Each structure stands twice: as structure tokens, then as C-alpha cells.
Amino acid sequence: MEKVDCLVIGAGAAGLFCAARTAARGRRTLVLDHGRKPAEKVRISGGGRCNFTNLNTHADNFLSDNRHFAKSALARYRPEDFCALMQRHGLSWQEKTLGQLFCDQKSGAIIRMLLDELDSAGGTLRLETSLKAVEAGPDSFRVSTSYGDISCQSLVIATGGLSIPKMGATGLAYDLARQFGHDIVPVRPALVPLTFEGEIQADFKALAGVSLPVQATARPGPSFTEGLLFTHRGLSGPAILQASSYWSEGQPVVLNLLPDGDGLEPVRQMRRQTPFRSVQTALSSLFPARLVPLLSRFHSGPVSQPVHTLSDRDIAVLEGALQAWHLTPSGSEGWRTAEVTAGGVATAALSSQSLESRHRKGLFFIGECVDVTGWLGGYNFQWAWASAAAAADHA
Ligand SMILES: Cc1cc2nc3c(=O)[nH]c(=O)nc-3n(C[C@H](O)[C@H](O)[C@H](O)COP(=O)(O)OP(=O)(O)OC[C@H]3O[C@@H](n4cnc5c(N)ncnc54)[C@H](O)[C@@H]3O)c2cc1C
Secondary structure, eight states: OEEEEEEEEOOSHHHHHHHHHHHHTTOOEEEEOSSSSSOHHHHHGGGGTOEEEETTOOGGGEEOSSTTTTHHHHHHSOHHHHHHHHHHTTOOEEEOSTTEEEESSOHHHHHHHHHHHHHHTTOEEEOSOOEEEEEEOSSOEEEEETTEEEEEEEEEEOOOOSSOGGGTOOSHHHHHHHHTTOOEEEEEEESOOEEOOHHHHHHHHHTTTOEEEEEEEOTTSOEEEEEEEEOSSEEESHHHHHHHTTOOTTOOEEEESOTTSOTTHHHHHHHHHSTTSBHHHHHHTTSOGGGHHHHGGGSSSOTTSBGGGOOHHHHHHHHHHHHOEEEOOSEEOGGGTOSEEEEEEOGGGBOTTTOBBSSSTTEEEOGGGBSOEEOTTTHHHHHHHHHHHHHHTTO
């Protein structure tokens, strides 16, 4: 039987990074994946330029049943550490917005960097290998795979979550976690477009492609001020993806369409300066033209009405409606398009220092399969690197 010190299942961002680091510690390391290519999510991430980290990474940017859990790993492997690695490999990056760092080269360059790190440390990657069963012995694991049986001291599970099944996502991590007595925080699609039904869906469909800045809130989550995009099925864009991670069925998402804080001040000014302009013209100066007919419904009078005929109260009512548009999605686009999986292996029985199972020595869970889910903007990769680095020091 093949024998290694450390076997990593899943050659995604977390698995490759962890394997490279355990191998660099002199551990005989093998990483397995059932896919034909490694790290496919890195390849498609960030529109092909991988938003590989976020300079503002903090545990508050993550959803988890235990909001303190991620602190330790995130503090010990920082965005600057990954930037230093990229620099050593001749890669460069740009901050686009809100601390988000994107690779100047194509995402494939990051995959090559991870593979080079693994290779130069003496680790091995084996693709197109599926896992059949894991048995725990007194101080090792016996793992049956389509390529034969492997014995290992440390077993690192890095098979990610359920998002985008056509890219090879499976629930293997959850099955193995259950096998070793771990609880699973119920999983749900996150960073996902929201869908609507009936009349409002028809309205949104007619607006497909229109975008605007908004503040989106799904309680109990925070508010996100970013772009919103109308789609054929509902709403997308960064603000909606962020809010979707906190949204639960039956609950509304509240949109503030006047996120810059000035409210309808421009309309009040117009009332003084160009009093004969219509309400419709006033709205057109604030919003994309195609959106105005829909927003006009928030005004109780005719939109042809000149702005000077609006009372303070009329403006305040319209302002209130535009600042708190309550919309109840019928659902989300689900696993097919969700960027990540919220929930996962419960942190209660994992060490926050090493990501090692408290039920079984030598067993580790890292990356997206753990109940730590980042906001949009490079946080999920930072968690993949940080949790991998934490486990690699012990696996
Ligand atoms: C379209 C898209 C864009 C994204 N863009 C960004 C971004 O720009 N920035 C960011 O921070 N995050 C982004 N993300 C999220 C990010 O890709 C994930 O959070 C990250 O890849 C998780 O890393 P991981 O290693 O834990 O899991 P994964 O990257 O999903 O890797 C898991 C690996 O395990 C393998 N595997 C699964 N099941 C099995 C099995 N049964 N047997 C063997 N192998 C198995 C898979 O083939 C895969 O290679 C994006 C996600 C998507 C879908």
C-alpha cells in the first residue's frame, strides 16, 4: 500500500496551498482530486483575473455560527503574506475597489504558482482520482481511492462546498465530517443572484442589463453599498450577491436606491431652480432612464406633474419609498451559480489554531467546506490560504 505522511483531498485553492506547505516542511505529501484539472475555481474567479485577497480582511467579513473562529488563522496568514508569495513568483496585482486585489496576469498564473510551490517542495498531485472510503486506524488513516489504497498519518479535507456542481463540487467533506462525528451547519447557496416571480419578475425582466448603485440589506446582515444589476430572473450585482448570503426564504431584501446620503435633495433643489420640470425628468436625472417608469409608481400623483407642485411631504414620501424598497425574492439561482456555500463543517469541534478535528487526531478540514463564508471581494480566497496555512503547520 502507498504510504504518505499527509494526504490532502481536493486540489483547489486551499488543498494545493496546504499541500505545498506541508511538503515544504518535509512531509511526504500527496494531493488528490477527482477533476481533470486542479483549482478550476481559481481559474474562473474574478472574471479570469482572480480577486485573490482583500486588504481589509477581518473576521467581521465572514459568516459563521462562531464569528470568532476565523480570527486566529486570518491573523497568522495575512493578505500581505500571499502578496509576498506572488511577488516571489513575479506576479503583480491591482487594488480595484474596497481593498480587493486582482491579479494583473490571468488567474492561470496563480494556479501555476501553486503547482510550482507544490512541485518544488516535493509534493505530488494526482488528478482524476476518486475517493471510495476512509477508515481510521489507531494512528493513521487508510484511504481507498480509484487508484489504490493509501495510508497516511494526516488527512486534510479540502473538497470545498456545493456551489457549481458542474465544476465538480460535491458534499464529500460533509459526509466525511459526519463519519467522524462532526455536526454540519445547514448549507445554503451564498453570493448568489436572487429570483422573483409574477409581476415584479416581469418588471425586472424588462430591465435586464440595467445597473445602478444601491444599498442592499437582508437582515440580520449588514448593509452593502455596491452595484445592483437587473436580470431576466430577478436581481444580481455585487450588492445583491452580498445581501444574498444573509437572506433567508420569505424575508425581504431592502434596497436604498439613494445610497449617497443626499436623499432627494436634488429634487428639492430642482423645485427651487427649475420648478417647471416634471417629476419624471427629476427622476431621470437620478436614475437610469429605463428604470424611471417602474420607480414612478412610488409617486402618488402623475409623473408629468411639475416639481414645484410637490409639497415637502410629497417629496419626503417619495424619498422614503426610494430609500426602503422592500422586495421579497421567491428564491435564488441556487447551487448552479452561487459563488460559495454558506454553512458547512461546524467549527465547534475544530481547532481554530490548526483546523484539526477535536474528534480525531490527524484529521483536518480547510477552505470552503468549513462553516466560514466570506463576503464578495477576495475574502473567500484569503480564508482558503489562511486556513490552509494554519493546517499545514500541523498536518
Ligand atoms: C464563479 C466564481 C467566482 C469566484 N470568484 C472569487 C474571487 O474572485 N475571490 C474569492 O475570494 N473567491 C471567489 N470565489 C470563491 C472561491 O472560488 C472559493 O471560495 C474557493 O475556491 C474555495 O477553495 P477550496 O479549495 O476550499 O474549494 P474549491 O476551490 O472548490 O476546491 C475543491 C476541490 O475539491 C475537488 N473535489 C470536490 N469533491 C471531490 C471529491 N468527491 N473527490 C475528489 N475531489 C473532490 C474539486 O474538484 C476541487 O478541485 C468564486 C467562486 C466562483 C464559483
